[in-house]
Amino acid sequence: MSAVIKLKTLQGHLQDLNGFTKPKVQFEQYETPAHIAAVALYTIQTQYGSLQDKLVLDAGCGPGILSIGAVMMGAASVTAIDIDRDALEVLQENIDDLDINNIDTLLCDFLDEKTCRWENYFDTVLMNPPFGTKNNTGIDMRFLQMGLRCTCNSVYSLHKSTTRSHIEKKIKEWGVKGNVIAELRYDLPATYKFHRKQSQDIAVDLWRVYHSDS
Amino acid sequence: MKLITHNMLTSKCIKGVLTGFPLAINATDIKIKEVDFNSEFITRVIPKLDWEVLWCAANSIGHSDGLPKTIEPKFEEDEEFLKKAHHVLLEIEVEEGHLTCPESGRQFPISKGIPNMLLTEAEVQ
Numbered sequence: 385m386s387a388v389i390k391l392k393t394l395q396g397h398l399q400d401l402n403g404f405t406k407p408k409v410q411f412e413q414y415e416t417p418a419h420i421a422a423v424a425l426y427t428i429q430t431q432y433g434s435l436q437d438k439l440v441l442d443a444g445c446g447p448g449i450l451s452i453g454a455v456m457m458g459a460a461s462v463t464a465i466d467i468d469r470d471a472l473e474v475l476q477e478n479i480d481d482l483d484i485n486n487i488d489t490l491l492c493d494f495l496d497e498k499t500c501r502w503e504n505y506f507d508t509v510l511m512n513p514p515f516g517t518k519n520n521t522g523i524d525m526r527f528l529q530m531g532l533r534c535t536c537n538s539v540y541s542l543h544k545s546t547t548r549s550h551i552e553k554k555i556k557e558w559g560v561k562g563n564v565i566a567e568l569r570y571d572l573p574a575t576y577k578f579h580r581k582q583s584q585d586i587a588v589d590l591w592r593v594y595h596s597d598s
Numbered sequence: 599m600k601l602i603t604h605n606m607l608t609s610k611c612i613k614g615v616l617t618g619f620p621l622a623i624n625a626t627d628i629k630i631k632e633v634d635f636n637s638e639f640i641t642r643v644i645p646k647l648d649w650e651v652l653w654c655a656a657n658s659i660g661h662s663d664g665l666p667k668t669i670e671p672k673f674e675e676d677e678e679f680l681k682k683a684h685h686v687l688l689e690i691e692v693e694e695g696h697l698t699c700p701e702s703g704r705q706f707p708i709s710k711g712i713p714n715m716l717l718t719e720a721e722v723q
């Protein structure tokens with residue numbers, strides 16, 4: 385499958401986006417670095433054709449690097465949701481700067497399944513879910529499970545490589561299919577005070593999880 | 599907020615609310631933003647929607663002109679209809695206003711184009 389733009393061009397555009405102004409620790413707010421977002425989105429389009437002309441959900445969108453990258457890769461319409469208004473306002477700024485008109489933003493709790501009638505609705509769900517390292521263990525798995533409810537096809541999600549066998553187990557339990565489609569390195573900046581080291585180099589997996597019948 | 603998004607929103611998460619759908623729209627500022635027309639995409643999206651709710655929503659904000667109340671069986675062959683649907687679903691943006699729960703009357707503000715669907719802990723079931 386072809387790509388609308390080159391990987392380098394995509395990464396260049398994504399590098400220029402505004403990030404979180406004041407990252408909130410309780411929501412695990414750190415952006416996906418531009419090189420990771422670019423490789424992820426490029427892979428999703430060129431290997432699986434899951435962006436061009438598709439109806440896409442960005443769950444926990446933050447400042448919107450995945451939403452905006454999806455549009456650059458040809459997505460027809462993107463819904464971007466987050467639980468934090470400040471993050472969505474940065475996304476609005478980003479989309480206004482770029483004159484993008486096919487991203488719609490919504491302030492809601494993604495884990496509350498009653499807010500939206502999204503069962504099997506989206507072609508593609510993108511997410512870099514909260515890792516769930518502090519007080520909310522398992523939130524990454526709840527994001528993934530909710531993502532699966534919302535799509536008739538696939539969820540693409542970033543997870544620490546250390547959780548790989550756990551995810552494999554969960555996927556079996558849920559009766560869905562999935563595999564790691566790219567292995568990447570995430571340079572988590574020292575955004576939060578409790579990170580003692582300057583930055584942490586973390587291995588992450590890009591997962592594709594999908595319904596067995598799709 | 600685009601009408602495609604409105605079509606999926608409910609207030610069912612409020613304690614005591616059974617369906618919470620559709621939410622009434624009160625718009626004080628509406629903008630029209632151009633989006634590329636993609637007939638294959640619109641054809642695929644239409645069956646996912648509650649068309650009657652879409653029509654009523656468009657009508658309530660004064661944008662149902664030329665939009666049929668029901669979908670024809672061979673709608674995918676009608677380019678003019680698809681363009682109209684595209685416009686109503688993707689190009690009309692409610693920038694300011696609010697949504698109202700049909701059962702409880704709870705209002706959800708829309709500001710700078712972003713509907714706020716968050717509830718307080720005391721409000722959820």
Ligand SMILES: C[S@@+](CC[C@H](N)C(=O)[O-])C[C@H]1O[C@@H](n2cnc3c(N)ncnc32)[C@H](O)[C@@H]1O
Binds near residue numbers: 412447448449
């Ligand atoms: C790790 S950040 C990823 C941000 C962005 N998607 C990116 O890739 O740069 C996780 C995001 O999820 C949001 N979030 C956390 N819990 C949420 C929830 N329950 N519902 C919706 N969004 C949530 C946070 O506000 C934050 O923006």
